[in-house]
Amino acid sequence: MxxxxxxxxxxxxxxxxxxxxxxxxxxxxxxxxxxxxxxxGRAPTAVTVRGVATDPASLDLVEQxxxxxxxxxxxxxxxxxxxxxxxxxxxxxxxxVRQLAGRxxxxxxxxxxxxxxxxxxxxxxxxxxxxxxxxxxxxxxxxLEGLDIAxxxxxxxxxxxxxxxxxxxxxxxxxxxxxx
Numbered sequence: 167m168x169x170x171x172x173x174x175x176x177x178x179x180x181x182x183x184x185x186x187x188x189x190x191x192x193x194x195x196x197x198x199x200x201x202x203x204x205x206x207g208r209a210p211t212a213v214t215v216r217g218v219a220t221d222p223a224s225l226d227l228v229e230q231x232x233x234x235x236x237x238x239x240x241x242x243x244x245x246x247x248x249x250x251x252x253x254x255x256x257x258x259x260x261x262x263v264r265q266l267a268g269r270x271x272x273x274x275x276x277x278x279x280x281x282x283x284x285x286x287x288x289x290x291x292x293x294x295x296x297x298x299x300x301x302x303x304x305x306x307x308x309x310l311e312g313l314d315i316a317x318x319x320x321x322x323x324x325x326x327x328x329x330x331x332x333x334x335x336x337x338x339x340x341x342x343x344x345x346x
Contacts, residue, residue: 169182169215169243169244169245169246170242170243170244170245171231171241171242171243171256171277171279172230172234172241172242173242174227174230176215176217176227176277177217177218177219177220177221177223177224177227178217178218178219178220178224179215179216179217180216180217180218181214181215181216181217182213182214182215182216182245183213183214184211184212184213184214185211185212185213185214186208186209186211186212187208187209188205188207188208188209189205189206189207189208189209190203190204190205190206191203191204191206192204210280210281210282210283211253211280211281212259212278212279212280212281213243213245213253213256213278213279213280213281214276214277214278214279215275215276215277215279216274216275216276216277217274217275217277218266218272218273218274218275219263219272219273219274219275220269220271220272220273221271222271224273225271225273228261228263228273228275231258231261231275231277232261234258235258235259235260235261238257239257240255240256240257240282241255241256241257241258242254242255243255243256243279253281255281255282256279256280256281256282257279257280257282258277258278258279259278259279259280260276260277260278261275261276261277261278262275262276262277263275
């Protein structure tokens with residue numbers, strides 16, 4: 167069976183490889199010789215497809231793949247090699263196309279796919295959000311009342327500008343007089 171992407175068979179596939187990566191964390195206990203390993207799951211499987219496109223329909227498929235890559239939407243993927251990994255949908259991560267010499271309209275392509283993992287919806291936190299909002303509202307209420315006196319306070323400082331300016335001038339004159 168030929169690999170199919172978005173319901174269309176990929177032309178003249180010459181190589182198909184998969185790459186899996188598991189995340190494992192090692193925790194060393196203080197004062198102990200051993201350690202514990204924690205399985206953190208695995209990263210999405212990567213699939214690399216290499217092939218050649220020669221007929222006009224294949225070239226149209228390459229253009230469609232470019233469009234699918236730009237949209238970033240998952241597409242259906244079926245291949246014999248991925249049946250054990252249960253990859254059903256992939257994101258097109260990269261597409262490289264280059265023209266081959268010797269025959270017109272002959273292109274080599276390398277397609278890098280990543281397994282699409284449906285994002286998990288967060289649990290409803292409506293009750294927690296309501297409690298946080300109530301606490302924040304209680305803290306802000308006192309702040310808003312304090313802001314009402316900000317304008318009279320700032321305008322009340324005007325009467326201190328002239329005396330403080332005079333005092334600064336006298337301090338500078340004193341400093342210059344006492345300098346050797």
